[in-house]
Amino acid sequence: MASDYWLIAGLGNPGAKYRNTRHNIGFMTVDLLAERWGVGFARHKGLAELGKGLMTMGERRQKVFLCKPLTYMNDSGQAVESIREYYHIGVDHIVVIHDDMDLDFGRIKLKSGGSAGGHNGIKSIDRCLHTPDYARVRMGVGHASRSGDAHDNTINWVLGEFNAAQRKQLPEFLADGADAAETIVFDGLTKAQDRFNGR
Template identity: 85%
Template sequence: MASEYWLIVGLGNPGAKYRGTRHNIGFETVNELAQRWSVRFANHKGLADLGKGTMSMGGSTVKMFLCKPLTYMNESGQAVASVSAYYHIPADRIVVIHDDMDLAFGRIKLKSGGSSGGHNGIKSIDRFLHTPDYYRVRMGVGHASRSGDAHDNTINWVLGEFNAAQRKQLPEFLADGADAAESIVFDGLAKAQERFNGR
């Protein structure tokens, strides 16, 4: 039987070394949601920090899990699939929040399914869930310069920290990302896309 819970996943890498990096914007957005809805995290089988709670909007209340995989980015799917299977949460009730280099810093795009866009965390989730058909909140972190070795540049970029101007804007951006995840849950994808994709 399918669960009544939603699963909202923020992607990132565990440990102090990665805190504040572009790749961890998913973790930070889920932390924003946890603060907003008073959710506490506990360990799920060594694979994820998982918190259970409810959120309410416009007279509706939904039950949800907030999830931060502890498997490192490239194996995120292992954690997501484990939580999904354990609590019987289908793919169409999963929202994944992640960094996206194809979008300028501060831009948000919402979608369901489609390509991974080369994002290793998304590739892993597609593989372990056996479907790409879950919701995604793509949060723009901008792109590394195109000079030199593209692969090294990309790694250094996503594992680098936001600049001073971006750090000032970050609280507002994280709040927007949290709003976008909530909007998918409460308003449906089409309405949420209307609200966020054109910004």
């Protein structure tokens, strides 16, 4: 029997070394959701920090799990699939929040399915869920410099910290990402896309 919970997973890497990096914007957004809804985290099978709570929007209420995988980015799917299976959560009740270099900093694009766009965390989730058809909140972190070795530049960029101008805008950006995830849960992906994709 399918659970009536939603699972919102923010992607990132565990540990202080990665806390403020672009790759961890999913963790940051889930932390904001946890703060909004008074959700505390505990370990799930050593694979994730997992919190359980209740979100409200007007008179509506929705039970949610908030997840931060501890598997490191490239194995994020192990944590998401373990939680999905253990709590009987349907793929149509999963939202994944992640960084996206194909979008300028501050841009949000919501989608379900399609390509992983070279994002190793999304590739892992696609593989473990055996489908790409779950909702995604893609949060733009901009492109790495195109000079030199493209692979090294990409790694250094996503594992680098936000610059001063971005740090100033970050609280509003994280709030938008959190709002987008909530809108998917309460109003569905299509309405959320109409609200956020054109910004």
